[in-house]
Amino acid sequence: MNSEEKIRKSIGARRNPASAEAILEAAKAVLAESGHAGFSIEAVARRARAGKPTIYRWWPSRAALLLDVYQRQKQFAYPDTGRIESDIVAFLTNLLANWRDTVTGPVFRSIIAEAQSDGSAAEALAAYAASRRIETGKMIERAVARGEVAAGVDPAVIADLVSSFAWVHLLTGRLDVNEEEIRAVTRAITHGIVKKSGT
Amino acid sequence: MNSEEKIRKSIGARRNPASAEAILEAAKAVLAESGHAGFSIEAVARRARAGKPTIYRWWPSRAALLLDVYQRQKQFAYPDTGRIESDIVAFLTNLLANWRDTVTGPVFRSIIAEAQSDGSAAEALAAYAASRRIETGKMIERAVARGEVAAGVDPAVIADLVSSFAWVHLLTGRLDVNEEEIRAVTRAITHGIVKKSGT
Amino acid sequence: MNSEEKIRKSIGARRNPASAEAILEAAKAVLAESGHAGFSIEAVARRARAGKPTIYRWWPSRAALLLDVYQRQKQFAYPDTGRIESDIVAFLTNLLANWRDTVTGPVFRSIIAEAQSDGSAAEALAAYAASRRIETGKMIERAVARGEVAAGVDPAVIADLVSSFAWVHLLTGRLDVNEEEIRAVTRAITHGIVKKSGT
Amino acid sequence: MNSEEKIRKSIGARRNPASAEAILEAAKAVLAESGHAGFSIEAVARRARAGKPTIYRWWPSRAALLLDVYQRQKQFAYPDTGRIESDIVAFLTNLLANWRDTVTGPVFRSIIAEAQSDGSAAEALAAYAASRRIETGKMIERAVARGEVAAGVDPAVIADLVSSFAWVHLLTGRLDVNEEEIRAVTRAITHGIVKKSGT
DNA sequence: GGGTAATCGAGACGGTACGTCGTGTCTTTCC
DNA sequence: GGAAAGACACGACGTACCGTCTCGATTACCC
Numbered sequence: 069m070n071s072e073e074k075i076r077k078s079i080g081a082r083r084n085p086a087s088a089e090a091i092l093e094a095a096k097a098v099l100a101e102s103g104h105a106g107f108s109i110e111a112v113a114r115r116a117r118a119g120k121p122t123i124y125r126w127w128p129s130r131a132a133l134l135l136d137v138y139q140r141q142k143q144f145a146y147p148d149t150g151r152i153e154s155d156i157v158a159f160l161t162n163l164l165a166n167w168r169d170t171v172t173g174p175v176f177r178s179i180i181a182e183a184q185s186d187g188s189a190a191e192a193l194a195a196y197a198a199s200r201r202i203e204t205g206k207m208i209e210r211a212v213a214r215g216e217v218a219a220g221v222d223p224a225v226i227a228d229l230v231s232s233f234a235w236v237h238l239l240t241g242r243l244d245v246n247e248e249e250i251r252a253v254t255r256a257i258t259h260g261i262v263k264k265s266g267t
Numbered sequence: 268m269n270s271e272e273k274i275r276k277s278i279g280a281r282r283n284p285a286s287a288e289a290i291l292e293a294a295k296a297v298l299a300e301s302g303h304a305g306f307s308i309e310a311v312a313r314r315a316r317a318g319k320p321t322i323y324r325w326w327p328s329r330a331a332l333l334l335d336v337y338q339r340q341k342q343f344a345y346p347d348t349g350r351i352e353s354d355i356v357a358f359l360t361n362l363l364a365n366w367r368d369t370v371t372g373p374v375f376r377s378i379i380a381e382a383q384s385d386g387s388a389a390e391a392l393a394a395y396a397a398s399r400r401i402e403t404g405k406m407i408e409r410a411v412a413r414g415e416v417a418a419g420v421d422p423a424v425i426a427d428l429v430s431s432f433a434w435v436h437l438l439t440g441r442l443d444v445n446e447e448e449i450r451a452v453t454r455a456i457t458h459g460i461v462k463k464s465g466t
Numbered sequence: 467m468n469s470e471e472k473i474r475k476s477i478g479a480r481r482n483p484a485s486a487e488a489i490l491e492a493a494k495a496v497l498a499e500s501g502h503a504g505f506s507i508e509a510v511a512r513r514a515r516a517g518k519p520t521i522y523r524w525w526p527s528r529a530a531l532l533l534d535v536y537q538r539q540k541q542f543a544y545p546d547t548g549r550i551e552s553d554i555v556a557f558l559t560n561l562l563a564n565w566r567d568t569v570t571g572p573v574f575r576s577i578i579a580e581a582q583s584d585g586s587a588a589e590a591l592a593a594y595a596a597s598r599r600i601e602t603g604k605m606i607e608r609a610v611a612r613g614e615v616a617a618g619v620d621p622a623v624i625a626d627l628v629s630s631f632a633w634v635h636l637l638t639g640r641l642d643v644n645e646e647e648i649r650a651v652t653r654a655i656t657h658g659i660v661k662k663s664g665t
Numbered sequence: 666m667n668s669e670e671k672i673r674k675s676i677g678a679r680r681n682p683a684s685a686e687a688i689l690e691a692a693k694a695v696l697a698e699s700g701h702a703g704f705s706i707e708a709v710a711r712r713a714r715a716g717k718p719t720i721y722r723w724w725p726s727r728a729a730l731l732l733d734v735y736q737r738q739k740q741f742a743y744p745d746t747g748r749i750e751s752d753i754v755a756f757l758t759n760l761l762a763n764w765r766d767t768v769t770g771p772v773f774r775s776i777i778a779e780a781q782s783d784g785s786a787a788e789a790l791a792a793y794a795a796s797r798r799i800e801t802g803k804m805i806e807r808a809v810a811r812g813e814v815a816a817g818v819d820p821a822v823i824a825d826l827v828s829s830f831a832w833v834h835l836l837t838g839r840l841d842v843n844e845e846e847i848r849a850v851t852r853a854i855t856h857g858i859v860k861k862s863g864t
Numbered sequence: 865g866g867g868t869a870a871t872c873g874a875g876a877c878g879g880t881a882c883g884t885c886g887t888g889t890c891t892t893t894c895c
Numbered sequence: 896g897g898a899a900a901g902a903c904a905c906g907a908c909g910t911a912c913c914g915t916c917t918c919g920a921t922t923a924c925c926c
Binding site for chain 2: 103104105152153177178180181182183184185186190193194197208215216217218221222225226228229231232233235236237239240241242249252253256257258259260261262263264
């Protein structure tokens with residue numbers, strides 16, 4: 069924080085990494101302190117001691133800035149325990165905990181909110197979500213490869229279902245999910261809720 | 268549309284239902300035409316030929332107005348086909364179609380977005396979502412009562428999972444879901460994705 | 467200055483004279499203190515504790531605001547001494563002194579400068595200058611009526627010439643004109659510089 | 666125009682005359698096309714394909730650049746017809762026509778406007794105007810030498826009066842002056858407007 | 865039946881943020 | 896060491912809404 073005090077000047081005809089750093093840091097701080105409502109380019113610029121045009125030069129929209137903050141911060145674990153059920157439980161537990169304990173939760177909430185009004189944010193979010201479905205889907209693919217899961221199952225669809233549960237808990241402020249509930253949800257997805265015939 | 272043309276005056280020292288009606292109608296129209304981005308109290312007042320204070324008097328926040336619009340519009344079917352699987356498929360199909368084909372989709376997207384920054388909106392949304400989980404959960408309860416579903420299953424948790432899938436598709440602009448995918452998701456929840464032992 | 471401290475609120479759906487007053491006063495003060503370079507709508511709004519939109523609501527441009535300030539401040543004497551020569555000397559002396567000793571000088575300089583880039587300002591200035599030529603021309607007309615001045619003389623043209631001298635002295639920072647020079651200029655206009663034949 | 670197409674490179678550690686030329690040419694063009702409102706160092710640099718610092722290195726302010734453009738462009742005739750009256754008419758006609766038909770008009774308007782806010786511009790303009798008064802005054806001096814004009818007349822003062830008329834017409838967009846008016850103004854200055862005694 | 869009181873449309877108010885433009889300074893790379 | 900390029904911090908631009916206010920009018924309700 070002390071090196072931030074002095075005014076940053078241009079370092080010539082190229083991007084100043086110190087400014088980019090300061091802006092991302094400020095965006096994170098503003099969001100953490102004031103939430104989505106208080107998050108504005110103006111506030112970030114003030115906080116970062118940066119000019120608004122500097123922000124707009126590199127991030128075309130609020131959403132782009134938020135996505136960048138999110139990317140730098142997120143820390144996903146794609147567990148590989150050898151059993152699909154515990155993989156999903158670990159994935160959900162880790163994801164919700166990460167959202168709850170770091171600034172990533174508020175940031176991602178803001179991104180989703182932003183995407184509801186801003187078209188480009190919607191596109192960016194859609195692209196990101198798709199890539200995440202593929203990534204998360206690999207967890208399912210491994211289970212298919214292991215023969216643990218039926219071959220007809222589409223990994224992306226299951227990944228969609230799993231992360232939807234997490235998204236909605238984020239959006240409705242229910243990140244402190246009981247582990248029992250995670251387990252129940254996971255069990256539903258893996259083994260279903262219908263009584264087994266002959267059982 | 269003809270009743271909109273003439274200017275509404277006060278009808279004395281009590282609420283004018285025509286104004287309330289006009290405001291809700293205008294809110295719906297603004298949202299349908301301009302989306303969440305163009306939705307503002309100012310725009311609604313302009314459209315309804317109402318004063319801003321009239322809106323603020325009866326709806327303390329944007330979210331309250333949106334929720335009111337949503338309540339008047341939603342049309343849920345809680346199917347009862349006698350089989351949990353077709354119940355869920357019908358429920359999801361109906362819900363997504365309703366969101367896609369009416370203004371309820373944009374309205375609900377806006378409510379969720381609003382709830383990310385506005386505390387009271389968040390509360391209202393949380394309460395609403397909880398009541399819907401109970402309502403939707405009844406579909407599961409009936410299956411439990413029929414003995415179709417294992418007794419240990421918490422209906423609200425399954426309802427949560429089912430509607431989370433719908434919410435996220437709404438929020439990411441994927442309302443035109445393939446029926447096959449709905450079926451796949453439903454099958455996962457009812458029968459699981461794990462290979463049956465002994466098969 | 468003490469009554470200005472408390473925040474002015476709206477007084478209903480009509481213009482608040484206190485705000486208009488405060489804005490004009492602030493405009494005058496900003497111009498007096500910082501000159502044309504420091505004069506901005508932003509600065510006036512800050513100084514007047516008014517919102518920028520309030521200024522833009524009533525004055526469409528910087529020039530309109532400046533003109534209004536000028537109108538409120540100017541104090542012209544149209545002398546009528548019975549002799550055209552002393553009338554013009556008095557007029558010029560008074561005009562230059564007024565520009566030098568009050569804020570009207572800087573204000574009018576700003577208006578002229580503004581009119582060089584802003585089309586609407588140019589129009590407003592042209593209209594104002596024309597009306598002033600007519601007004602000042604009356605001084606000449608009286609001399610014509612008295613038979614002091616030849617009948618063929620166009621009062622507006624002479625008024626133009628007289629005030630041009632003043633304008634240019636304002637614009638080039640030469641408001642402290644020697645009275646001798648005013649007299650010389652006036653004598654040229656009234657009696658010419660060419661030697662009288664037979665004199 | 667062809668030399669503008671290819672990118673000028675640095676020619677080493679000395680001033681590149683091609684750049685200076687391109688900048689002055691661009692300044693003229695920008696002013697001719699967009700007027701004073703669109704004239705900015707930024708726009709000139711863009712047009713000249715030059716870096717802003719290159720401009721700032723050689724011209725410390727907008728005004729300096731404008732003055733330079735003006736100097737290169739102006740074309741004054743100091744007529745010498747042998748009669749003061751036709752000299753002044755020719756001078757004014759030529760000056761106004763020059764301002765109207767070339768870019769010098771807009772350029773000089775800009776310089777005057779600039780001088781109202783920029784101190785150094787004001788100084789430069791004052792110096793220039795003084796030198797022009799002396800130059801134009803020579804026209805009067807010749808008439809004095811011819812014995813056409815009274816000896817007590819200060820040439821600079823009359824020059825001031827004459828060019829003031831032109832300046833104000835430039836500044837108020839009245840360059841298309843009727844020749845009759847020029848004649849009337851000139852006649853006023855040379856022979857006065859007061860009826861001759863004994864007539 | 866007359867006075868009060870609440871509601872209406874309207875729109876001005878002080879503000880905040882928007883996204884863009886221009887300012888003058890700085891630094892690097894190339895010649 | 897000058898020239899190009901363009902990033903930088905800054906701040907004004909003019910606009911859109913925010914939520915609050917005060918108005919004049921229009922009734923219903925209570926005395």
